[in-house]
Amino acid sequence: MDGFQAYGARKAGGDFNPLTFFRQPQTVVRxxxxLFSIVILACVANEGYVNRPEEVEEFCIFNRNQSACNYAIAMGTMCFLCCIAFLVLDVYFPQITGVKDRKKAVMADIAVSTLWALVWFVGFCLLANQWQASKEEDNPLNEGADAARATVIFSIFSVFTWGGLTLLSLxxxxxVSFEEEYNKLFGPPLV
Known part of the structure; x- marks a missing residue:
């Protein structure tokens, strides 16, 4: 019964193998x-704001819409933290003994991944719209233009990667483990 799996992980216990962990598709996509959240956060935080000599305050490069920059920074930060939390959960997932607890972890992963795919889709729409509506006279030197484009591109990439995580979680x-099916048909082992 050593080969039985419940929700993609072997029976609870055993040693952590980093090579096996980092080869899992779910880990790679996560x-x-x-990394995409870091890129988005860095692009907006470093080059998402521009100031003009005649103005005192900096303004957001996305059509002077402060909400667009705030959205990108907030989502990049929260996504960064969420990825770390679920990477830790992925490390400890094989140690979870109960099948019901594993199912709850997988269901949480599905819900969070779906939510992030939707959040990044909204972010992509917002950022692309605001970037398209930006006026050339607001930023005549095109300062931060590459960072703004990178933010928009990595936002749409994030939609697909989080959607991929949703599919992997589904x-x-x-x-369902063979052991679980076996127990349904023949009862638990007598050992």
């Missing part, structure tokens, strides 16, 4: 999501 949910 790290990519984490696939994980579908993987």
């Amino acid at each position: 790290i990519v999501c984490w 696939e994980r949910l579908k993987r």
